[in-house]
Amino acid sequence: MNILVIFGAFCQLKPITNSKSVINLAGINFTIFETFSYFSVTDNPIYNVVAIFMGISQLRLPNESFSHSIWLIFILFCLIIRTCWQSKMFEFMTSNMRKPLPESIDDLKKMNYTIMVVENHLNYNNELLNELEISTVITKADILYKTYIDILEEKLEKKFALLITSEWHHFLNLTFKRSLPILHSEKLQKMIYFNFMKNDIILSQIDEILSSFIQSGIAKNLYDYGLWLIAKPFIEEIEDTRRILSMSDLEFDFVIFLIVLCASFCCFICELFWVNLVNYGKKFLRKFFGLIEFLRILKTIMNVYHDRW
Structure with missing residues (x-):
């Protein structure tokens, strides 16, 4: 911008x-x-x-x-x-920026987040999904045949969403720009992009990563604007610029x-x-x-007088 x-x-x-x-x-x-x-x-x-x-x-x-x-x-x-x-x-x-920040998966559940897993393959950990009460899984095949926004409109029923993905950078490159308009939807007032590095990641690791995001200035600054957008390539670029300049937003x-x-x-x-x-x-x-014209006229007059003499 x-x-x-x-x-x-x-x-x-x-x-x-x-x-x-x-x-x-x-x-x-x-x-x-x-x-x-x-x-x-x-x-x-x-x-x-x-x-x-x-x-x-x-x-x-x-x-x-x-x-x-x-x-x-x-x-x-x-x-x-x-x-x-x-x-x-x-x-x-x-409008909701003064609400308390969630610090764990339990807090997310209390705040009526819809926890959603985005995977590029089908071999996800069913036990983890059951433990987190995750019922919505978007696969690579879904993304190929439908746009990300269409999938959210069909499957997302609650206001808030936590998106978890393993190859998240590849997924964001495909869908980040196309998913921006959904931020204006009443269904999504906050979105958290979350680095889900391994399919067998345990619940405590998720809590730890989530807490580190929340405690960082990045998450807090974005939350002040009424939304969270944890997308590492874009955040790093912004933060590097501001770190060099040593400036606040x-x-x-x-x-x-x-x-x-x-x-x-x-x-x-x-x-x-x-x-x-x-x-x-x-x-x-x-x-x-004008001066040239005057000189030309003067020269003409002088020539006339010269011829007469």
């Missing part, structure tokens, strides 16, 4: 010419960026402020054509609608906000400079060509 915000800051730049085709192209690019933002699950409300600021800042730039103004009004309207919708969605996602978002703000301001100044440069250039060219 951070990349999309920065991308949008540059896509929304008004072109330095009033060519209708270029103006429409800039508007289409920014509209495409907004379309991506509509489908972003991890959107932060601060991005809405940035987007609205960028939309409003364009309205006060000079030399706008009529078609460009229409584009800006339409984009600003979309930003306002999106902000209202996402504020409501953010409130829905964080809010500080990291604020830095992105400043980057976009500075980019918009610099482009605004550059465009004003360019407009003034063009205006001064036009005046200079007029004077230059």
